[in-house]
Amino acid sequence: MKRKLSAFILLVLSLLLVDTDAFAQIIDDTTKAIYGPKTVLKLYEQDVLEGRYTAVPIDTTLDNLHNERYWYNDTAFYQHLGNIGTASTPMLFRAPDKIGVRLGKNIFDRYAYDPHKINYYDTRSPYTHLKYVQGGNGEQVFEVLHTRNINPHWNFGLAYQILSADQQIGPGSQGRSKGILDNQAIKAFTHYRSENEKYDLFFNYNFMKVEQIETGGIDTTSTSAIEFERFEEAPVYLTQASNEESRNNLHLTQIYRLAKENLKVYHTLDYYRQRNEFVDDAIPATLIGDKQPNPIRGEKPDSTFKGTTYLYPTFRYSTGRTSDATQYKELENTFGLTGNNKLSSYKAYIKLRNTGITYSAIDSIDTASQIPDSLLAAGNVFKTVSSSGNNDQVFIGGDIRLFYKELAELTGVAEYQLAGDYRIKGMARIGGAYGSLERMSFSQSLVQRFMLSNHYTWLHDRDNIVINRIGAGLHQKIGKRQHIKLDGHFTKVERWVYFNEEALPAQATGDQDFWGVSVAHKINFGPLHFDNYVAYHNTDEANYIRIPDWLVESKVYLQGPLFRNALFLQVGVQGTYASAYYGYGYMPVTQQFFVQDAYTVQGYPVAEVFLNADIKTVNVFLKMSHINQGLSDPYYFQTPLYPGMRRSFVFGLTWRFFD
Numbered sequence: 001m002k003r004k005l006s007a008f009i010l011l012v013l014s015l016l017l018v019d020t021d022a023f024a025q026i027i028d029d030t031t032k033a034i035y036g037p038k039t040v041l042k043l044y045e046q047d048v049l050e051g052r053y054t055a056v057p058i059d060t061t062l063d064n065l066h067n068e069r070y071w072y073n074d075t076a077f078y079q080h081l082g083n084i085g086t087a088s089t090p091m092l093f094r095a096p097d098k099i100g101v102r103l104g105k106n107i108f109d110r111y112a113y114d115p116h117k118i119n120y121y122d123t124r125s126p127y128t129h130l131k132y133v134q135g136g137n138g139e140q141v142f143e144v145l146h147t148r149n150i151n152p153h154w155n156f157g158l159a160y161q162i163l164s165a166d167q168q169i170g171p172g173s174q175g176r177s178k179g180i181l182d183n184q185a186i187k188a189f190t191h192y193r194s195e196n197e198k199y200d201l202f203f204n205y206n207f208m209k210v211e212q213i214e215t216g217g218i219d220t221t222s223t224s225a226i227e228f229e230r231f232e233e234a235p236v237y238l239t240q241a242s243n244e245e246s247r248n249n250l251h252l253t254q255i256y257r258l259a260k261e262n263l264k265v266y267h268t269l270d271y272y273r274q275r276n277e278f279v280d281d282a283i284p285a286t287l288i289g290d291k292q293p294n295p296i297r298g299e300k301p302d303s304t305f306k307g308t309t310y311l312y313p314t315f316r317y318s319t320g321r322t323s324d325a326t327q328y329k330e331l332e333n334t335f336g337l338t339g340n341n342k343l344s345s346y347k348a349y350i351k352l353r354n355t356g357i358t359y360s361a362i363d364s365i366d367t368a369s370q371i372p373d374s375l376l377a378a379g380n381v382f383k384t385v386s387s388s389g390n391n392d393q394v395f396i397g398g399d400i401r402l403f404y405k406e407l408a409e410l411t412g413v414a415e416y417q418l419a420g421d422y423r424i425k426g427m428a429r430i431g432g433a434y435g436s437l438e439r440m441s442f443s444q445s446l447v448q449r450f451m452l453s454n455h456y457t458w459l460h461d462r463d464n465i466v467i468n469r470i471g472a473g474l475h476q477k478i479g480k481r482q483h484i485k486l487d488g489h490f491t492k493v494e495r496w497v498y499f500n501e502e503a504l505p506a507q508a509t510g511d512q513d514f515w516g517v518s519v520a521h522k523i524n525f526g527p528l529h530f531d532n533y534v535a536y537h538n539t540d541e542a543n544y545i546r547i548p549d550w551l552v553e554s555k556v557y558l559q560g561p562l563f564r565n566a567l568f569l570q571v572g573v574q575g576t577y578a579s580a581y582y583g584y585g586y587m588p589v590t591q592q593f594f595v596q597d598a599y600t601v602q603g604y605p606v607a608e609v610f611l612n613a614d615i616k617t618v619n620v621f622l623k624m625s626h627i628n629q630g631l632s633d634p635y636y637f638q639t640p641l642y643p644g645m646r647r648s649f650v651f652g653l654t655w656r657f658f659d
Contacts, residue, residue: 035658039124043191044117045202045253049347050401051261051340055122058656062559062570065652066610066621071133071141073117074110077551079583079593081642084139085111085163085181086212087243089584089593092535093491093514093545095440095467099421101355101391103328104445105276105591108245111163113187113206115251115270120191120202121147121155125659133652135625137645138166138178141652147189154192161185169643170215170236178232183210198257206249214241214278214588216311217641237311240282241322243588247274261340268334277325278453278589283312311589312455313502317363317385322454324589328446330355336398348398353391359452360386387452394418407431421464432476440467444497447590448505455589462507466494485520498544499594503587512542527560529572544595548603550579557610568614577605585640599640604633606644620653 041055064070068084069077080088087107096102121127126148133141140162147157163183189204216237250271257264312322336349363385397415409429416422425438441464451458473487493512500506516537523530535551557572583601584593610623629647638644 035125037656037658040127040658041122042119043122044119046116048200048202048255049253049264049266049338050345058127060614060619060656062568062612062614062619062621065612065619065654066608066623066650067574068625072110073113076110077553078110080638081586082638082644083137083165083168083180084135084141085165085183085210087586087588087591087593091551091578092516092537092547096442096445099415099423099440099442100353100393100395100417101330101443102445103274103326103357104447105245105274105326105328107591107593108183108208108210111183111185111210112208112247113159113161113185113204113249115204115206115249118187118189118204118251120189121157122191123147123149123155126657128657130655131653133650135650136648137168138164138180139645139648139650140164153195154190156190157188159187161187167213167215168232168645169218169234170239171232180213180215181211183208185209200253200255202251202253204249204251206251207247209246210244212243214238214243214280216241216588217586217639218643220641238280238588241278241280241588243591244277244279245274245591248272255338259339263337263339266334266336266338268332268336270330270332270334272330272332273328275325275327276591278322278591279324280322283315283318283320283322311587314455316457317361317454320364321362322589323362324453324455325360326357326447328355328357343402343404345401346398347400349396351395351397353393353395355393356388356390357446358386358388359450360384361452361454385452387450389450393420433474434472436469436471438467438469438471441465442467444505447592448497448499451590453589456504458504460505460507462497463495465497468492468494481525482521482523484522486517488515488517490515493542493545496544499587499590499592500544501585501594501596501598503585503590503592503594508544512545514539514542514545514547516547524559527558529555529557529559531555531557546582546584546595548578548581548583548601550577550603552577566615570610570612573607573609575605575607577603579603583637583639586642593639596640599637601637601640602633604636604644606636617656617658618653619655621651623650624648625650 037060038057040058042058043053043055047053064075069075071084076094077091078088079091080086088110089107126146128144128146131141131143133139142162143159145157145159147155149155161184163181164179165181166178167180185206185208187204187206190201191203192201193199219235219237248271250269252269253266254268255264255266330353332351332353334349334351336347338347339345361384395415395417397413399411399413401409401411403409407430409427411427412425414422414424421442423438423440423442425436427434427436429435443464444460444462449460449462469489469491471487471489473485475485477483491514493508496508496512497505498508514537516535518533518535520533521530522532532555533551533553537547537549537551539545539547539549553574553576555572555574557570559568559570561568578601580600580603582595582597582599585596585599586593605628606626607628608623608625609627610621612619612621624647626645626647635643
């Protein structure tokens with residue numbers, strides 16, 4: 001089905017390219033375009049809350065069009081499983097985005113629409129964009145978005161997104177395609193402002209469903225490292241396992257101006273549901289009762305080992321089939337006051353959060369004495385065991401901002417969960433220089449506290465985790481050709497909770513101290529542009545937080561117009577490098593990344609050449625990724641046991657229609 005969809009999309013796009021007049025912009029008698037990027041404006045809910053009502057035109061630049069990190073909803077650096085769209089975790093340390101109860105299953109977060117950061121639009125004409133990326137190794141990204149104003153005060157929009165990828169390690173299972181990922185997402189959004197401009201309503205609904213085929217990585221327990229070079233022919237641990245995740249978000253914010261901008265009241269309603277399920281329909285019978293070696297700990301099989309996977313240390317409920325599921329629901333209501341003037345802004349709120357979670361697993365072991373062996377062996381009879389819990393929490397919080405034009409700024413943010421977590425942050429800025437202090441005390445996630453699974457179980461009540469961070473930096477434009485961002489921080493983490501080498505949650509007894517600095521620098525000499533990012537982190541005193549010492553992304557390209565400005569072009573080379581480190585391992589059963597010390601993710605540069613072009617309403621790119629494959633190592637890791645993508649030709653475009 002996915003192949004048919006890809007072929008259909010390509011066919012439609014090729015037909016459109018043949019006759020672009022069919023989708024020409026509306027023009028007046030002087031042939032000057034009336035509608036275009038400047039008549040499609042975007043705005044954010046947070047800006048309206050803080051009194052910034054100036055909508056800005058959509059971005060049509062070519063910058064990073066070819067860069068994989070910018071194909072998703074989170075553009076940070078991530079460690080993943082080698083293919084686009086697969087389970088991922090940030091490469092740089094990131095604290096939780098909220099205190100209080102949270103689920104803790106985040107491997108697909110970067111691909112999902114964020115209800116709090118969605119673009120809303122104000123359009124003078126209907127606006128549609130198509131984004132499409134196709135790679136030679138089965139990479140596929142597609143998004144179509146349409147939005148229009150119902151009237152001058154009301155806008156509505158819809159978007160549909162697809163991410164898919166092919167399995168590049170291990171032979172496909174019998175009767176199953178080589179597809180490893182199927183991710184589909186939908187968002188609907190609307191913004192309404194009353195004619196007297198006293199009332200604003202923001203609403204969006206998001207849905208995402210992901211299926212990821214789980215291989216467990218390349219099997220190294222009985223073979224040599226040469227297996228990493230075989231890719232599709234390499235043996236893998238799992239042949240019939242998959243993870244499925246579905247999530248629904250409903251977000252509604254209403255703002256009413258009681259005294260113009262000096263006093264506004266607002267209410268935000270958030271409903272969130274997430275369901276995760278791990279299924280393995282073909283657990284080999286030879287695994288039962290055997291000791292399982294763990295290659296992530298460097299273990300090898302003993303003479304009695306007959307199994308094929310290190311992922312299942314125990315069988316608690318079923319020896320023939322695993323089907324573990326968690327379902328999390330959250331309802332949150334926020335009631336607040338906010339206001340702003342030329343020199344300050346403020347916000348104060350109370351938040352009510354109600355959550356519930358249910359765990360379930362299938363069970364055939366406990367009922368074995370009551371069921372014929374023939375049925376149990378065939379895997380036809382199972383019952384379900386489950387556990388559930390609920391939490392009700394109350395938060396109070398607010399922030400204040402003092403500023404003078406763009407020259408100076410002082411901000412403070414605080415939130416407190418009654419009898420529980422808290423966070424506080426302050427920042428001062430003069431010109432481009434800033435300093436910040438932050439302290440955060442938060443409880444472990446629900447998954448870190450409790451797990452019900454066929455292969456893992458735990459229950460741990462732990463003390464709160466505390467993060468203290470001090471930061472400073474300079475973000476400054478230098479002349480007309482340069483821009484520089486210098487950032488530094490020192491972070492102390494107390495009682496850090498992490499997943500250890502057994503893929504079990506654990507709490508560190510000592511502090512985790514680390515510091516880092518980063519430089520982002522852009523400069524151009526006429527049409528020649530240099531764009532560099534370098535980050536250094538020292539984690540010598542943070543044994544359970546894994547960050548590469550060096551992370552570098554560098555790009556050099558020529559940019560300029562051709563053919564009397566009919567074509568705007570970027571041609572260049574980009575390289576990305578992370579120094580060698582013990583990257584996190586991945587446990588598909590619990591959907592968690594865990595600390596390991598057996599496999600080094602080698603320091604390896606990945607280079608690519610690209611061509612980005614702007615042709616009227618179409619942005620298009622061509623690139624050859626991983627052009628340096630085979631020049632040094634024959635493969636590289638993204639995550640232990642999961643090699644990165646091989647050399648591939650990738651094509652992509654963004655096509656905008658303003659009517």
